[in-house]
Amino acid sequence: MxxxxxxxxxxxxxxxxxxxxxxxxxxxxxxxxxxxxxxxxxxxxxxxxxxxxxxxxxxxxxxxxxxxxxxxxxxxxxxxxxxxxxxxxxxxxxxxxxxxxxxxxxxxxRPRPIPAPTQMPRLADVDSAIRAASDHLLRSWERHGFIPTYAAFNLIGDxxxxxxxxxxxxxxxxxxxxxxxxxxxxxxxxxxxxxxxxxVINPPWRGIAEPMWEPVQIRHRSAYYDAFYIEALLSFIETGLGTPEDVRIARRIIADMTEFCIKTSRERVRTADGEAFDVITALAPPPHPRFSRFFTHIKRDLGFGVYVPDCDTTACSISAATQANSTDPILDQPLIDFYASYQVRAGANAPLVTVPLNDNVDYDGGIVTWIDNVAGERPFGNDLDPTLNLDVLEVSFRNCARWKIIETPSRLETVRRIVDFHRRLVASGGFADPKSHVYYLPELYCAYFGRCYVAFRALDETARRAIDPDGVFEFIRGQVLAYVQDELVAREMNVFDAALALIALGHLDAELMHFTPALHCILNHLGEGGRRGPFKAYEWNKMKTPTRILVGGPHVTSAFVLMGLALARRAMLRSQHRG
Known part of the structure; x- marks a missing residue:
């Protein structure tokens, strides 16, 4: 700014x-x-x-x-x-x-096109940036007892x-x-x-993800954010760059955040048929959200008195716990049965979407966002976001055998209908239109599709054919790669844009030359965060009501940079071995 x-x-x-x-x-x-x-x-x-x-x-x-x-x-x-x-x-x-x-x-x-750098950065420089981002997360935990995320209001709206x-x-x-x-x-x-x-409210900025203005950031903690911090620290451990002490601390943090996700933030709800499920609430009861005294005092005045569980926080928390090798019984629930009760069927339960902010999207087969709590409250009505539906697929693939998805016709149908929802979205080009997304940027959709694609490819061939007999995932892979390579990295980026590009490129096995612009962007801006961390705070996700509320923070940027650089590093090493 x-x-x-x-x-x-x-x-x-x-x-x-x-x-x-x-x-x-x-x-x-x-x-x-x-x-x-x-x-x-x-x-x-x-x-x-x-x-x-x-x-x-x-x-x-x-x-x-x-x-x-x-x-x-x-x-x-x-x-x-x-x-x-x-x-x-x-x-x-x-x-x-x-x-x-x-x-x-x-x-x-509308970022301007820029010439692509031709020289791949040194692996040593990538390693240094990974250490800076991981150190930011580890030290923040030691200082605060959690890794914070921030929200900021942009009163000009979306x-x-x-x-x-x-x-x-x-x-x-x-x-x-x-x-x-x-x-x-x-x-x-x-x-x-x-x-x-x-x-003053909305000055121009570099790239796509909006920077967050520091004086109006509201610190808090949620299971949704902890789930991605778990993934970031797991990717750090996998690089082998941490000292034994760093790895010990990272594993302790992962264990604590896993417990926060699936125990502290757990909430029991019932489907319309009365079946009970444990899900993950968007905001745990006080004092767990770690709001400042100032915001605790005014949040009810601003209309944020009631929080309810949501399908995205539930999916990402269960996925993170699965990746962290949790043995908590919550993972044994066939969560896909619960999601089926929140799946839109054209003409049958279309009123599930009461706030159709993105009505350019065909909702059929998609899972809506908000879950009724036990008291029946759903203050935000309900909407449907494509990126959330990637998270539902990703957690389903990670737990495919545990939930017997292939063996259970109704569960397989639920998953295949979500896959078809994405096929239609991508075939229409709607995935690249910001209007199609309620809480995320199209660039986030691309990065999250990469996560989902990796989980899908990890299934055995029989499961892949049962879920996707028509090759939808390979079709989407081609469309997403084309968007990232021809649009995102071909234009001016900020650090968060670049991290998302690397996550998509790394998970989708892109050619190494396409990593170069995003790597240079991140390495050239290392240190931009000043006293708050290696990088500035940028928009990760947002609310469009009651106004544009951005969620992110310098720690979030470090986490996404860490995940993106870890994938780029793996691609660089693979290229060296081939050479």
């Missing part, structure tokens, strides 16, 4: 002349000093939008169309209805704000979250507090995007 650009935008925002009604002209009379109506929406407004820092930036940002008293009144009446109605008509409330959202145009990053998606979210989300926050965040983003404040 260019700090001079941000500073210039801040100066323009602070010195601009006010020429039209601002966010605060619309909202202050509705939410400040009122004792009736829904108390959450007023509390959220005061905490998230009317705080002194944001008010200073946005107090002069106005919308000319709100000088029309009819439009001004329509927006204010919608907010009053959201505040006062016992059973709000969210579609009607959202319409005047949706009309304003239609005036906002945001774009995804480029694909348009007026249609906004109305779909308002009507499809379940918790009123979450609807409140989605409503107000999206009203605020219009004032932000159409003023100089946009340059």
């Amino acid at each position: 260019d700090m001079l650009t941000m500073a210039g935008a801040a100066v323009r925002a602070l010195t601009a002349r006010k020429q039209a009604p601002s966010l605060y002209d619309v909202c202050d009379p509705v939410f400040l000093g009122r004792k009736h109506g829904d108390p959450h929406i007023a509390k959220f407004y005061k905490t998230a939008l009317a705080n002194p820092a944001l008010r200073l930036l946005l107090r002069k940002a106005g919308l000319p169309e709100l000088t029309d008293p009819v439009r001004f009144r329509a927006v204010r009446d919608a907010l009053i209805a959201a505040r006062d109605a016992n059973d709000p008509d969210w579609a009607a409330i959202g319409r005047p704000i949706a009309d304003l959202l239609d005036t906002v145009t945001l774009q995804h990053p 480029p694909d979250f348009d007026s249609r998606a906004f109305l779909a979210a308002l009507t499809g989300l379940n918790a009123r507090s979450y609807k409140n926050s989605t409503l107000l965040f999206n009203l605020a983003r219009v004032f932000i995007a159409r003023s100089p404040v946009a340059g």
